[in-house]
Amino acid sequence: MNTLTQLFTQNSAQDWGIAFLAASGFILAMDLLRRIVLRRLGAIAKTTDTVIDDFLMDVLAATRILLSAAVGIYLGLHFLSLPPAMEKVVDRAFIGLLILQCGFWANRGLVFWLTYFFSQGDQSDAGSRAMTQSLLTFMGRMVVWLVVVLLALDNIGVT
Numbered sequence: 001m002n003t004l005t006q007l008f009t010q011n012s013a014q015d016w017g018i019a020f021l022a023a024s025g026f027i028l029a030m031d032l033l034r035r036i037v038l039r040r041l042g043a044i045a046k047t048t049d050t051v052i053d054d055f056l057m058d059v060l061a062a063t064r065i066l067l068s069a070a071v072g073i074y075l076g077l078h079f080l081s082l083p084p085a086m087e088k089v090v091d092r093a094f095i096g097l098l099i100l101q102c103g104f105w106a107n108r109g110l111v112f113w114l115t116y117f118f119s120q121g122d123q124s125d126a127g128s129r130a131m132t133q134s135l136l137t138f139m140g141r142m143v144v145w146l147v148v149v150l151l152a153l154d155n156i157g158v159t
Helices: 003-009 013-047 052-061 065-077 084-118 126-155
Strands: none
Touching: 003 084, 013 052, 013 065, 052 084, 065 084, 084 126
């Protein structure tokens, strides 16, 4: 039997409704939580001189709705009876989206750290610092996204 046919015949309308409510409720709750944390962390970051709260705020701002949607849909799908083949695809897609989100976080963290690091020092060598920062940012991003691509390929079974 076709996988999609199994998905629709093995689950009732009530199962689909519960799955939809769980997924949409989680997505809305995570987006609201993210906004609240960003607002509060932003207020704290304005009053302190430390860099860590600025770093956390910047990295948290890189959290995409894609992650909330992926976790929400993954949660919602657990309320349905999935064929084994589809379970494997769903698991791999979820892990792939987590890897992608980690790439966004690593990218934002790298740029923040390099910007902070190279903002220190004399104004006399600002040009060379800006050039070095650009070069290191480019190389760092290449490494981050290369690792993300390799992890994603490993996740789908490419060796």
